[in-house]
Amino acid sequence: VYGGALPLSPALGSLVERMRVVPERKQVLGEVLASLLSAGQVVFVDAGSTNLAAVRALQPSHPLTIITNAPVIAAEAALHEGIELIVIGGCVDRRTGAALGARALRDVADLRPDVYLLGACALDAEAGIAVFGFDEAEFKRALIAQSRLVIAAATTDKLGTSAPFGVAPASVLGDLVLEADAPAAQMNALESVGIRIHQAAVTGS
Secondary structure (H helix, E strand, C coil): CECCCECECCCCCCHHHHHCCCHHHHHHHHHHHHHCCCCCCEEEECCCHHHHHHHHHCCCCCCEEEEECCHHHHHHHCCCCCEEEEECCCCEECCCCEECCHHHHHHHCCCCCCEEEECCCEEECCCEEEECCHHHHHHHHHHHHHCCEEEEEECHHHECCECCEEEECHHHCCEEEECCCCCHHHHHHHHHCCCEEEECCCCCC
16 A cells, blocks of 8 residues: 555556566557547657557558657657657656656647647546656646647556656546456546546457
């Protein structure tokens, strides 16, 4: 038990470590995330292994403008001929795989994305969205405030968990992609705060 209430999220390792965990499940989540994006949108894509799967799932000619502070996601997006790519710079945090801090915040200050593909370490209907880094939480809060729609995906093991730095209430999410085995109680609680839930297909893992 962490903080006297919720268990600690399992998403504590580096991005490289997280990319090796249940990749087939994240691929399915990523495919659903990609299907929620419409042609012509300006999309900010957070660092994260599931968000990377979403960019990989985009059709090669799908016209989007993608903005990201994650070099690995930028490298993937650059392979798609229909994507206009904007990269946010600064010092890259090895754990998150993203540029964070004052420089990154200055670079995004004037952005108004249609969609923010948020990466969440922990998610609970009551406790909200949380992460493991102070700068990470601050960066995400700025993007949430500036984006028209916030979308996320979460593996089942992140539901009902917490992390040291709160980002925002769960209700900031417009859409949330969950796995097929997500507990009904968790889904109902998240739907009750106004989130549209999309369940990914069973992977067979």
